[in-house]
Amino acid sequence: MRVLLTNDDGVGAPGLAALCLALQARPGMDVTVSAPERERSAIGHAITLHKPLHANPAEIAGATCPIWSVSGTPADSAKIAVLALMPHRPDLVISGINRGANVGADVMYSGTVSAALEGTLMGIPSLAVSLEGFEGLDYTDASVFVAEMVERLAAAPLPAGDPYLLNVNVPTRPRAEWAGVAVTRLGLRYYDDIIDKRQDPRGRTYYWLAGEVRDHSAHPAEAGTDIWALAQGMVSITPVRFALTDEGVRAALQPWADRLV
Numbered sequence: 001m002r003v004l005l006t007n008d009d010g011v012g013a014p015g016l017a018a019l020c021l022a023l024q025a026r027p028g029m030d031v032t033v034s035a036p037e038r039e040r041s042a043i044g045h046a047i048t049l050h051k052p053l054h055a056n057p058a059e060i061a062g063a064t065c066p067i068w069s070v071s072g073t074p075a076d077s078a079k080i081a082v083l084a085l086m087p088h089r090p091d092l093v094i095s096g097i098n099r100g101a102n103v104g105a106d107v108m109y110s111g112t113v114s115a116a117l118e119g120t121l122m123g124i125p126s127l128a129v130s131l132e133g134f135e136g137l138d139y140t141d142a143s144v145f146v147a148e149m150v151e152r153l154a155a156a157p158l159p160a161g162d163p164y165l166l167n168v169n170v171p172t173r174p175r176a177e178w179a180g181v182a183v184t185r186l187g188l189r190y191y192d193d194i195i196d197k198r199q200d201p202r203g204r205t206y207y208w209l210a211g212e213v214r215d216h217s218a219h220p221a222e223a224g225t226d227i228w229a230l231a232q233g234m235v236s237i238t239p240v241r242f243a244l245t246d247e248g249v250r251a252a253l254q255p256w257a258d259r260l261v
């Protein structure tokens with residue numbers, strides 16, 4: 001199994017290192033890491049067209065596979081690895097393990113999901129993997145789980161469909177306390193947008209953009225969604241496709257469009 005491992009937290013991120021080592025520990029895994037040289041979370045699917053990209057050899061303690069530090073975005077890192085850095089096309093692209101869940105509308109902003117989607121766009125089965133929470137994360141259980149998933153994928157391919165990726169979110173709690181694995185749909189996660197307006201030392205106004213996840217007790221997640229699964233302590237697996245056309249509305253919209261000319 002030839003695996004391209006990437007992420008959006010940067011080549012030095014602990015989630016990437018943990019998954020790299022967990023994959024490497026399994027027989028028959030041929031892993032290559034290609035990841036941004038610095039954190040590029042929430043960069044979405046941006047690619048670099050107007051300046052050169054550099055890929056430099058890097059190291060992860062204990063890892064023996066090729067590791068590339070790329071001067072671009074997560075999507076760049078995946079693309080350049082498949083097109084230029086890897087001697088053979090990978091069988092699987094894995095992006096992660098991200099620090100923090102990527103659920104609901106997060107997938108639109110997520111560099112983690114976008115790097116996996118880049119794999120999907122190149123016709124390669126792809127996983128995006130994120131671990132819930134932000135502080136004191138232990139990636140061990142999630143890494144072993146993903147390595148097991150990859151072995152399962154090597155033995156039995158996924159059901160065919162429109163090109164899709166699997167967006168995997170792992171709960172923070174230890175594996176012994178996981179409540180199962182739910183195949184879910186994207187939910188709606190509510191953020192309270194926060195824009196801090198401040199003054200710099202020269203008197204110019206600047207802004208800090210932030211957002212806090214709203215308390216779920218006030219907005220209980222709909223059953224069957226990724227947000228709901230995490231709240232239950234389950235691993236969430238959402239098949240996500242990039243076909244964004246709303247087929248349900250398309251036909252109904254034509255009469256409206258006919259009146260535009």
Ligand code: MN
Binds near residue numbers: 040042
């Ligand atoms: Mn990230």
